[in-house]
Amino acid sequence: MAQQASQKNAKKIVVANWKMHGNLKQNEVMLTDFIATLSGLKHTQVVVCAPYPYLAQLQILLQHTPIAWGAQNVAKNEEGPFTGEVSAAMLRDFGCAYVIIGHSERSTAYCESDENIAQKFMVAKKHGLTPILCVGETLIEREAGVMEMVVGKQLDTIINMYGAEVFADSVISYEPIWAIGTGLAATPAQAQAMHKFIRGKISSLNAGAADRLKILYGGSVNPQNAVQLFVVPNIDGGLIGKCSLNAQAFEEICLAADESAQ
Numbered sequence: 414m415a416q417q418a419s420q421k422n423a424k425k426i427v428v429a430n431w432k433m434h435g436n437l438k439q440n441e442v443m444l445t446d447f448i449a450t451l452s453g454l455k456h457t458q459v460v461v462c463a464p465y466p467y468l469a470q471l472q473i474l475l476q477h478t479p480i481a482w483g484a485q486n487v488a489k490n491e492e493g494p495f496t497g498e499v500s501a502a503m504l505r506d507f508g509c510a511y512v513i514i515g516h517s518e519r520s521t522a523y524c525e526s527d528e529n530i531a532q533k534f535m536v537a538k539k540h541g542l543t544p545i546l547c548v549g550e551t552l553i554e555r556e557a558g559v560m561e562m563v564v565g566k567q568l569d570t571i572i573n574m575y576g577a578e579v580f581a582d583s584v585i586s587y588e589p590i591w592a593i594g595t596g597l598a599a600t601p602a603q604a605q606a607m608h609k610f611i612r613g614k615i616s617s618l619n620a621g622a623a624d625r626l627k628i629l630y631g632g633s634v635n636p637q638n639a640v641q642l643f644v645v646p647n648i649d650g651g652l653i654g655k656c657s658l659n660a661q662a663f664e665e666i667c668l669a670a671d672e673s674a675q
C-alpha cells in the first residue's frame with residue numbers, strides 16, 4: 414500500500430521519441446510550442462529525445478526551461494576507434510540528461526544483444542545520464558503467453574552483470590513490439606500486469622531500487638488512451654513515438670500525465 418501511495422504522488426515522466434524525424438526549422442517550431450504549453454507542469458518531467466545532430470539545438474532552446482532532453486542511443490564504449498558511434502560523455506557535453514537504450518527498432522535492425530544493451534545502460538549511468546531501458550515482447554511471444562519470461566530475461570542480463578541496485582533512479586519503458594507504431598496500444602490491464610511484474614521482480618531483489626525506478630509505457634500512446642493508461646498503478650508515464658511529432662497531441666498526453674499525478 415505504501416508503495417502505491419508513493420507512486421501515485423510521484424512525478425510522471427513523458428518522453429518524446431522523435432526517432433529519425435525532424436529538421437532544424439520543424440524542431441524549432443515544435444520546441445517553441447512545447448515550451449509555451451508545458452513549462453508550467455508541476456507533476457510531470459517532459460523529455461525530448463532527438464537524433465544526434467539536433468542535440469545542440471535542443472541544448473540551446475531548452476537549457477533554461479523545465480524540459481529535459483536526451484538521445485536515442487549511446488555507444489557501449491567510452492572512447493576510441495569506433496567510427497560512427499557517439500559516447501556518453503559526448504551526450505553530456507550537449508546537456509543530455511536521458512538516453513534511450515535498447516529500443517526494439519535498434520535491437521532488431523542492428524542486432525543489438527542483451528549484453529550490449531546492458532553495457533550501454535551502465536555506461537550511461539556512469540556518466541550521469543538516466544537510461545530509459547526499453548523492454549517488451551513480440552506478438553508471437555504474447556500469444557504464446559511467455560511475455561513475462563521474455564521481459565524477465567531482458568532484465569536478468571542487466572541484473573546478472575551489474576546487480577538490481579542499478580535500477581535505482583533509472584527508467585524502464587515497457588514497449589510491447591506489437592504495439593509500436595501499429596495504433597494498437599496495450600490495454601490498461603495488459604500494461605498494469607506487466608508493470609507490476611517488472612516492479613515486483615526488481616523489488617524482490619532490491620526494494621529500495623524498485624521504489625526509485627520509473628516504469629513508462631510505450632506503444633501507440635495517444636491523447637485518448639493516455640488518460641486511461643496514466644491512472645494505472647505502476648505506470649509512471651509514457652514513451653511517445655508518432656504522437657510526439659504532433660505538438661498538440663504530445664501536449665495533450667503530457668497534460669493527461671500531469672493531471673493523473675495530482
Ligand code: 13P
Binds near residue numbers: 588593653654655
Ligand atoms: P509509437 O508511439 O509511434 O507507437 O512509438 C512508440 C515508441 O516506439 C516509443 O519509443
